[in-house]
Amino acid sequence: MDVLKIDDQLTDEERMIRDTVRAFRAEAVDPHVADWFERGELPVRELAAEMGKLGLFGMHLHGYGCAGLGAVAYGIACRELEAADSGLRSFMSVQGSLAMTAIHKYGSEEQKLRWLPGMAAGTLLGCFGLTEPDHGSDPAGMATTARRDGTGWVLDGGKMWITNGSVADVAVVWARTEDGINGFLVPAGTPGFTAGDIKRKMSLRASVTSELVLDGVRLPGDALLPGARGLRAPLGCLSEARFGIIFGAVGAARTCYETAVSYAGTREQFGKPIAGFQLTQEKLAWMEVALGQAGLTALHIGRLKEAGKATPQQVSFGKLANVRAAIDVARQARTILGANGITLEYPVIRHANNLESVLTYEGTQEIHTLVLGEAITGIPAYR
Known part of the structure; x- marks a missing residue:
């Protein structure tokens, strides 16, 4: 039904990725996604393991277990996943294009080695904490703060509408410091850091959507993303x-x-x-x-x-x-x-x-x- 035959413009590698993701979707997602949507759930750990094996997380990034593929190959994977459900593409996108990209682009070598290989494999999950309850389209007005405490940091504030928030092993949290806006890596289980799921959604129900709360969260100095400066x-x-x-x-x-x-x-x-x-x-x-x-x-x-x-x-x-x-x-x-x-x-x-x-x-x-x-x-x- 593609009158323009757009996929004829794809390379052999891109078509292979298309067919691989379609096959995964047809077997692991399509038969179940309506039920997931109705129940308001997504089996993220099970899906992450399979998607990691296929190299779908951070597939446009290079090194650290990432596939290093082109932009169109990544786009085609997004297209085929969202053909099943937007929640599935969002799951992959937040993991790879937000959390992993932030670490890959702005993190130290130690941070990259700690987190990226496991995230690429799907054994570790990440989320991206930027949006706040009162600051959506205007993130420059964010109220979440990070203040220095000796050699470390203390974070206070909250984030809203965070995909993967309650299942993430690490949250990339953006906060205002005396030097401007900076990024921090907050591991799950850090005292003062909690994530609760947002319920009663009528959209993106097959997706984990969370609220993050940071109440006196103490982090070591190396939690700061050293290359992230400003909005x-x-x-x-x-x-x-x-x-x-x-x-x-x-x-x-x-x-x-x-x-x-x-x-x-x-x-x-x-x-x-x-x-x-x-x-x-x-x-x-x-x-x-x-x-x-x-x-x-x-x-x-x-x-x-x-x-x-x-x-x-x-x-x-x-x-x-x-x-x-x-x-x-x-x-x-x-x-x-x-x-x-x-x-x-x-x-x-x-x-x-x-x-x-x-x-x-x-x-x-x-x-x-x-x-x-x-x-x-x-x-x-x-x-």
Whole structure:
């Protein structure tokens, strides 16, 4: 159903990664994910072990057990995982593009050797503590603090909407110091550090989402990420995660589209399959166009990234455009399925609900609109 045959532009290695992740997803995730979503759970340790064996964690990083693959290969893996559920792609993204990238980019050699090999193997899990209850789109206003105490540090504050928070072995926590914003590695079990799951979600239910509380958390001096100085450090990690969403949203939309095409071909009304009606074909045609455009956008930005030419503005373009396109596809697919579209017997409403969260996290639709607005006009309009 890919009219543009976009995957024909992939290398043999990229197609192999696509097929490997699809096979893993089909066996280990697809048969169970609707139940996980309904129960509000994700078997992270079991999945992490398998995903680690496949080299999916930090796959775009080099050394320390990481695969060192290209940006498009990473994007394709994100696409295939999110075709199952956004929560699964988010799990991989937070581990690799946020927590591992922060350590790889800004950590000391000792920190890298302590954490990265186990994280790449899936035996250690990480999370990324930036967002706060009162500071989402404006992380510069963060209230979490770190003050010097002899040779060490004491952290106080809280973080909200943290994927993998309660299951992580280490949290990358961003805090305000007298020298500005810095990153710290907080191992699970450190006195004063607690993580509780956020319940009653109607989106990303097959994902662990937590609140982190830091109450007088004492850390040694070597817990500081030495290369992380200022807000640019965590924002650089976020750009890596946003890149994965550009591809991932295509996967979620593709599943909705394929479900709609299959359903329309077998559901009969007025004596023939609804796929034979003009209004249904119009919906499917526009869904195909949206998917084709989103797929081309993802591939183009991926190739730019591999060439070292991708800009944050281009990543914002891709995240904004592709998530909005995916939401439109999911909603149209739901109308084709009619009342069946709201049940978990089909994946459409699950993806539609998840995409509402994807629209918000890693930069809201509004923030990415303003990023593009500044790129167009040269005038920042955030305040």
